[in-house]
Amino acid sequence: MKQFLTGKMLLPLFILLFSFTACLSSSEDSSDKQVKVVILHTNDEHAKIEPFSKLAKAVEKERAENDHVILVSAGDMFSGNPFVDYHQRPGSPIVELMNDVGYELQVLGNHDFDYGQETLKERMQEANFSIILANFTNEIGILDSIPPYHVHEFPEIGISLAFVGIVQTGRNGIPATHPDNIEGLTFTSGFDVMGEYLYLKEEHSALVALSHMGFGSDLRLAEMYPQIDVILGGHSHTRVEDGQIENGVLVTQTQANVQYLGKTTLIFEDGKLVDKYSRLVKIADLIDEDETIKAKIEEFKNNDVLNRKLISVDHDIKGKADLGCLITDGIRAGLDLDIAFQNGGGIRLQELPAGDIKVKDILTLDPFGNSVVVMNLTPAEIKNFLESRAGRIDLYVSGMSYDIITNKKGDYIDTEIKLDGGIAWDENKRYKVGVNSYVASTYQFEREDDGEDTFTKTSDLIIQFLDDQESIQYQNCERIRIIKR
């Protein structure tokens, strides 16, 4: 039997259909009102220029696919690549590439001070992007005034983003760079200073902290200030795959060395932020490269800077004893230390032959990129340090000498230490002793002071030392003796 739809049956169907259409229409209206802003970001580029040809293509693709895009860095563009660090104009290759790729903004990270303020100022003048930092004052420093924040407007959609820049400070109240690099600058806590800029949230569509404070600190910042919408971080080299929501704040970071491009998306409706999410794009997985930038990178790497002559020597500097003397003299002179030590395992050449010593020779002699850690040690602690090697000649030295005393069979008995120039030890004094960060972290011995990193590479100090000398003589350098009694 056929059934026909009566008017009574049609009414509910009509209502249902109308509701569905109305609902669909409302949804379309809502979507129409939504606008998407994409913040592309990296952090801790550390002068790694090689990935920039792929990064350029990735940024170009995002700009083609999205109407409202900004590219920013969360700090530390410098330090970590000899082609950039030893460039005639240190840092200029990475600044030039960041200009090419179209960065708009960067916060100063601690390592951005590594080349000193004069050089930083020059690079800042060359940068086409804005550089911000809120938690410092420039009383007698060389740097021009640096704005604490930056506003990016998207006038076509009525959206503006406020970015506030902050950098970490250590227990000594300064960022992790050598204190000489920041002379005349006064730093304050990024946590405190961020609170002074929360008003920007009321004036703009979203508040973004561009934080070079480390992921753990960024989570704390989010706990303190839920008014912040997004924290784009750096410093701890953390890979935060999809961003982490902490106290309602989206916190993210792209590890380091341009391994990843961060893509943080903000969705606005009627000018209000209604959604936010983040993901990482792995640069190594990309295939397309910008050929112009690739050629420029090759040009930077063909730079003769590593062949720069530091000094000429008329004799071979042979063996660990002589090379150890050279290395430790360089470390001690560069940091004005009382004493410097170098472990034998860290000396990676058998000799520097007579003739020119070049930058690349020092980077081969001392290739690990270790920094110098300074400990304040008493004579007894210095003796402990040497005795921890149990009579082996392993620690080469400048500023003092030592004798390893053995019995007639060669069994270790004692270590006797002597300051240079026959000066008597002051048993109550703490001497400034420099060791590389490998020794500081692996050689265990009794001491009160754990030491403090100078954030200065041993190789940089040796290069500087050779640059400063008119001539050097390292033959039969006898600062360590084995004496049988």
Add this chain to the structure above:
Amino acid sequence: MQVFVNDHLIRIHEGAIVLDAIRSFDPSLSKMIGKLSIKDAYGNEISPDGSLLENEHIYIEKSNQSSEL
């Protein structure tokens, strides 16, 4: 300062990086640093050259064998 590697307390110099903490925890790991999975307390991967905060916890395991150290 002090940090924790696999929940072991490590005393280390101020300003130390992740690599320093790992080689202080076990010097023999210096030569296999590229084969380690290194994570923070939230399970995020961190680089050996990343900075450390006071009392930070990091966790390492051999990435190819996934066995705890």
